[in-house]
Amino acid sequence: MPFEAPDQDVRRRVPRTDVLLRDPRLADAAGRLGAPAVRAAVREAQDRARTGRIPPEAVADEAAGLLPDTACGLRAVINATGVLLHTNLGRAPLSAAARRAVAEAAGPTDVELDLDTGVRARRGRTALRALQVRVPDAGAVHVVNNGAAALVLAATALAAGKEIVVSRGEMVEIGDGFRLPDLLVATGARLREVGTTNRTTAEDYAAVLGPGTGFVLKVHPSNFRITGFTRAAEVGELAGLGVPVVVDIGSGLLAPHPLLPGEPDATTQLRAGAALVTASGDKLLGGPQCGLLLGEAGLVRTLARHPLARALRVDKLTLAALEATLGGPPTPTAEALTADPAGLRARADRLAAALGAFPETGGIDVRAVESAATVGGGGAPGVVLPSAALSLPERFAAALRGGRIPVVGRLEGGRCLLDLRAVPPADDARLAEAVRAAAGSAARR
Ligand SMILES: *Cc1c(COP(=O)(O)O)cnc(C)c1O
DSSP states (O other), X not given: OOOOOOOHHHHHHSOOHHHHTTSHHHHHHHHHHOHHHHHHHHHHHHHHHHTTSSOGGGHHHHHHHHOOSSSSSOOOOEEOSSEEEOGGGTSSOOOHHHHHHHHHHTSSOOTTBOTTTOSBOOXXXXXXXXXXXXXXXXXXXXXXXXXXXXXXXXXXXXXXXXXXXXXXXXXXXXXXXXXXXHHHHTTTOEEEEESOSSBOOHHHHHTTOSTTEEEEEEEOOTTOOOOSSOBOOOHHHHGGGSSOEEEEEESOOSSOOTTOTTSOOHHHHHHTTOSEEEEESSSTTOSOSOEEEEEOHHHHHHHHHSHHHHHTOOOHHHHHHHHHHHHSSOOHHHXXXXXXXXXXXXXXXXXXXXXXXXXXGTOOOOEEEEEEEEEETTSOTTOOEEEEEEEEETTHHHHXXXXXXXXXXXXXXXXXXXXXXXXXXXXHHHHHHHHHHHHHHHHHO
């Protein structure tokens, strides 16, 4: 819609803020979203009129259209990257059960009160019980803010002023410049590196153990793989050496997963003799951000009673989402992981047919293609999950991100791919709507 170059007259015809704020849609929105959000929408709409992008008469409608859905700057997006657990997109999406639990817990709850007796009760006891039920091999369990916090608590409580013995092949950076060795040293523990990048044996560990040892740490290299001439000591070989073995499994798998044979799980590690297992809640477990501590009862209690535990504790919303994740129906992450490739392809074919045939868009250049999805930062490096995608011209990428329903795809071979593996089937209609809208704006680019 090209307009004449804006002149003084156009600028004068742009409605004033106080007039616009009396529009019933905008006045209502102030009660729902807060005045600053409404003023921001009004300012943006006025600006669009002053620069000739919309006619002055359309400012109120434009401002109403620009209002956010919630009083929060975070936008819900469709994850069409093919990366199941995308750190930039908040990792695991919560299940419907977990979302309901969060909404319910948002008001006053009995998170630390026994309603029968009226006295104070253990914080988050039902969530902790649900975790214990899923991992019967753990003598006790505790939950903190995230996987890094679980490690910090273990290092502080068990190894401050002592040594943490760790293989040189397991000194990992978890992303965004955060390195586990730095995190551990920040607690006052000393790192004792053993072995080499590619090979470390149980003897390497045994040779350095002594009264100054806090614990042996095994870290799962969850975001890279070393192949070739490699060797790592198993937990079972280290468990008999007389010091606690702490295993950071990363992903939060509680039991072995048939599709991810290389991914360590809490139950197997505990059975092999780990004194403590740490993991994230928002990776393959498919729950909220949190850190799980599972292990020997005395050890876990020591951690839970450490003064630092108070600073790392989780809020009631996290406890609610975690419990509903542990006891509820399969999570979106589990569904995405086990989705049948033929089913994904059928969805891609249906979407491509519907979008290509849509007359108003003049036929979008879209086709269904095979694709390769991954678990992502959440674990299982190197595992390829066969998938299907919509292939669109590259210019769609920006238009899709900027749409009313933002869609994040990935660029590959000069095309914008929308991989369906991490998109719940229930979102297909919204995805199609977003592509149609993007076809309009991509054409104007
Ligand atoms: C992801 C990860 C962490 C960090 O967990 P957060 O929940 O992101 O704090 C630590 N160790 C390993 C092996 C991981 O994969």
